[in-house]
Amino acid sequence: MKVAKTVREVRSAVADARRAGARSVGFVPTMGALHPGHYSLIDAARRGCDFVVVSIFVNPTQFAPDEDYRRYPRTIEADLAGCEAHGVDAVFAPAAEEMYGAGSCTTVHVSGPAEGMEGGCRPGHFDGVCTVVAKLFNIVAPDVAYFGAKDYQQAAVVRRMAADLDLPPRIEVCPTVREPDGLAMSSRNAHLTLEERRQAPALLAALRLGERLLREGRADACDLADAMRRHIAENAPLASVDYVEIVDPVTLASVQTIRGAVVAALAVRFPSVRLIDNMRMDPSPAGR
Amino acid sequence: MKVAKTVREVRSAVADARRAGARSVGFVPTMGALHPGHYSLIDAARRGCDFVVVSIFVNPTQFAPDEDYRRYPRTIEADLAGCEAHGVDAVFAPAAEEMYGAGSCTTVHVSGPAEGMEGGCRPGHFDGVCTVVAKLFNIVAPDVAYFGAKDYQQAAVVRRMAADLDLPPRIEVCPTVREPDGLAMSSRNAHLTLEERRQAPALLAALRLGERLLREGRADACDLADAMRRHIAENAPLASVDYVEIVDPVTLASVQTIRGAVVAALAVRFPSVRLIDNMRMDPSPAGR
Numbered sequence: 055m056k057v058a059k060t061v062r063e064v065r066s067a068v069a070d071a072r073r074a075g076a077r078s079v080g081f082v083p084t085m086g087a088l089h090p091g092h093y094s095l096i097d098a099a100r101r102g103c104d105f106v107v108v109s110i111f112v113n114p115t116q117f118a119p120d121e122d123y124r125r126y127p128r129t130i131e132a133d134l135a136g137c138e139a140h141g142v143d144a145v146f147a148p149a150a151e152e153m154y155g156a157g158s159c160t161t162v163h164v165s166g167p168a169e170g171m172e173g174g175c176r177p178g179h180f181d182g183v184c185t186v187v188a189k190l191f192n193i194v195a196p197d198v199a200y201f202g203a204k205d206y207q208q209a210a211v212v213r214r215m216a217a218d219l220d221l222p223p224r225i226e227v228c229p230t231v232r233e234p235d236g237l238a239m240s241s242r243n244a245h246l247t248l249e250e251r252r253q254a255p256a257l258l259a260a261l262r263l264g265e266r267l268l269r270e271g272r273a274d275a276c277d278l279a280d281a282m283r284r285h286i287a288e289n290a291p292l293a294s295v296d297y298v299e300i301v302d303p304v305t306l307a308s309v310q311t312i313r314g315a316v317v318a319a320l321a322v323r324f325p326s327v328r329l330i331d332n333m334r335m336d337p338s339p340a341g342r
Numbered sequence: 343m344k345v346a347k348t349v350r351e352v353r354s355a356v357a358d359a360r361r362a363g364a365r366s367v368g369f370v371p372t373m374g375a376l377h378p379g380h381y382s383l384i385d386a387a388r389r390g391c392d393f394v395v396v397s398i399f400v401n402p403t404q405f406a407p408d409e410d411y412r413r414y415p416r417t418i419e420a421d422l423a424g425c426e427a428h429g430v431d432a433v434f435a436p437a438a439e440e441m442y443g444a445g446s447c448t449t450v451h452v453s454g455p456a457e458g459m460e461g462g463c464r465p466g467h468f469d470g471v472c473t474v475v476a477k478l479f480n481i482v483a484p485d486v487a488y489f490g491a492k493d494y495q496q497a498a499v500v501r502r503m504a505a506d507l508d509l510p511p512r513i514e515v516c517p518t519v520r521e522p523d524g525l526a527m528s529s530r531n532a533h534l535t536l537e538e539r540r541q542a543p544a545l546l547a548a549l550r551l552g553e554r555l556l557r558e559g560r561a562d563a564c565d566l567a568d569a570m571r572r573h574i575a576e577n578a579p580l581a582s583v584d585y586v587e588i589v590d591p592v593t594l595a596s597v598q599t600i601r602g603a604v605v606a607a608l609a610v611r612f613p614s615v616r617l618i619d620n621m622r623m624d625p626s627p628a629g630r
Contacts, residue, residue, distance in 0.1 A: 061508060157593065159454035160472070160506035166447035184448070185507075188476075192508040216446035219473070220349060220480040303447065 055137060056144040061193050068107065068194060071143065076104035081196030081223065083187060086110040086147075087127035087241035088136050091231040092212040095200040096140045098228050107194050109146040111153065122327075127241050143334040146194065149251050153189065155212030162188045162219070167306040168211045171319055172330070175296050183208055184215050191221050199223040204230040204238045206317055206332040210306055230331075232258065238331045245327040253290035254329065257320060260298070261333040264318045268335055273312045275300035286322060296321035296328070303334060312337060343425060344432040349481050352434040356395065356482060364392035369484030369511065371475060373525040374435075375415035375529035376424050379519040383488040384428045386516050393607040395482050396425050397434040399441065404470030410615075415529050434482065441477065450476045450507070455594040456499045459607055460618070463584050472498055472503050477507050491548065492518040492526045494605055494620040498594055518619075520546065526619045533615040537580065542617060544577035545608060548586070549621040552606045556623055561587035561600045574610060584616070586610035591622060600625060 059336035068079055081101030082095045088110075089196045099106045110133055117123035130147065137145050161181045168180040191199065199216075201209040216225055231239045235259035237251075246254060260282040267278055279298040284295050286295055298320040309316050319332035347353035356367055368391030370383045376398075387394045398421055405411035418435065425433050449469045456468040479487065487504075489497040497515045504513055519527045524546035525539075534542060548570040555566055567586040574583055586608040588597045597604050607620035 157454065157502070157504070158506045160452045161501050162448065162450050162507070164448045166445065189506075189508045192510065195510075214445070215448045217443070218446045218477075219450070220477045222480065222483075259496065 055134075055142055057134065058144060058146050059148060060152055061148070062143060064193060065195075066108065067144040068105065071105040078103040078197040079105045079107060079195065081190070081194045081199045082106070082108045082199075083190050083199065084108060084110055084133075084243065085112045085126065086133050087129050087244070088133045088245075089231075089239045089241060091202050091204060091239035094134055094231050095202060095228050096137065096142060098226065099198065099200050100141050102226070103196075103198055105143045105291055106141065107144045107146060107196065108142050109148075109190055109194070111146070111148055111180060111186070111190075113153070113186040114150055115154070115185060116179050116244060118176060118178060121176070122242075122245075125245070127244050141210045146190075153186065161185050162216050164211050164218070167207065167214050167304075168191060170301070170308065171297055171299055172207050172305060172321065173211075175321060177271060180208075180211050184211065186216065187212055188219065188221065190215070191223055196223045198226055200226050200228060202230060203227050204240065204331065206319055207306060208324050210304065233294060238329075240329065242329065246324065247326050250292055250324040250326055253292055254324075256290035256293070257322060257331040258333075259289060260320065261318055261331060261335075264300075265333060265335040268337055271337075273337065275309050275316075278312070278318070282318065282320065286320075290322065290324075293322040293324050293329075296323060343422075343430055345422065346432060346434045347436060348440055349436070352395065352432060352481060355432040356393065359393040359561065363403070366391040366485040366549060367393045367395060367483065368394045369478070369482045371393070371478050371487065371489075372396060372398055372421075373400045373414065373529065374421050375417050375532070376421045376599075377519075377527045377529060377531075379490050379492060379527035381424060381428055382519050383516050384425065384430060386514065387486065388429050390514070391484075391486055393431045395432045395434060395484065396430050396508055397436075397475070397478055397482070399434070399436055399478075401441070401470060401474040402438055403442070403473060404467050406464060407445050409464070410530070410533075410537065413533070415532050416546045418630060421502060434478075437626075441474065449473050449502060452499050452503050455495065455502050455592075458589070458594060458596070459585055459587055460495050460609065461499075463609060468496075468499050469472075472499065475500055476503065476507065476509065479504070484511045486514055488514045491515050492528065492619065494607055495594060496603060498592065522616060526617075528617065530615045534612065535614050538612040538614055539572060541578035541580055542612075544574050544581070545610060545619040546621075547577060548573040548608065549606055549619060552588075553621060553623040556604075556625055559625075561625065563597050563600055563604070566600070566606070570606065570608065574608075578610065581610035581612050581617075584611060 061290045080099030162184040235255045321330045368387030450472040501513045523543045603624045609618045
């Protein structure tokens, strides 16, 4: 497994692979602190592509000044061992100066699907995400890029950006991987206190409650969101809710009356860490 | 010569060329109404690359609502004949709907070099330019892209964007091509009235005056700009000056005291059309 620190090194690793006959390059962009959710993306890339590149880069521009950039978990040795074990061909792990040179002043901005939810709570977040993902796509030049459904809005925004800027890679979104009690895997879970960790499954339970109510015929999105908020308040008293939203799966526009598939997405702040989760749901059990 | 109307067609023309052994693809993005300035870029691409792609697309997003999008000259038949005569391999001439599909909402924004001069006078202009150039680079995937020095700020902004987003093509800037009396070639010159056309050489004359004063030891940028403004006022009374700026050649930051190479750039509005021009100049005749 090649570990590249520079743009030049990773480009040359990919070019070598293509010259050697690799017909498809799969790419998994990460911020490291890899967990089974990331490895499910890597395994999907391994199954789908001849050459697999993983980037590990805690991107400063997608954190607001008051956010957790400094204390974001960093576990590079374990990450490299995990990548090796999962058959990754090349890891791109640049320093911030390699990605953002002197005078750098370009941003990629998506409106539409980037505006609500995380975009509303974290100003500038998606500009940072879109800019670094566009850069990584241009550096690695993959055929397929893999994103996790846990960050549903991020995947939708990246898909929109890739379509709008004619970025070549196909975007694959893989299912959320969860702990046995339902908590979505996230690098940030490491920051949860024991009591917060005990309450955290309330997020998925709230989403499941929403799905059950929807299938029972409750079509008013406000009603559903209220019920989900109450569930969190009762079962995760340490959490304060940033949002519970019911949105169109593609445009992420708010839905008032639910007539087809929607995504319910939520974010809560525990004292130690902010968590997000989401679920695609449909009024009829069989899907659309 | 292949004429492609869709992204798919032009991508497949480039892919076919690469499969057939083309080692380098040169790209000249244009808004059509091709003149000798464009053909000098095409000729440079022809000399430098195995396969030459020209795009012809009057990009609506780089015109403000009050600007000349509708009356921008369109001469597609002559343009295609000219491309054929200059040995172009493929022309990409998409409709606006092919470039901006439903729901499209992504923009590429450069601050720094895009902020003054044209960026100040034409709000949103460079967002439109950068977004369409990023798209075209992603569609055509050239090795080298050619821009004219007449749009000096545009070339500097595109160079900045390409570096910041790790866009692969090398950016080549080719010298401004001029009419015998010094007027910089521009598709918009077609809109000049006879009297405006008679006055238009005052732009280059003002730049040459600035250069002469600089070489005589006048290092104060305000003095130089004032002298250039006066020259235009006296010799092109129909023109009103949008700006005369003396800037750093790379960052385009305003220069107060000229100690090395600078670019003098100006824009004037005639009643019929707005014109720009610029000149790189240096205090010592031999250059830096």
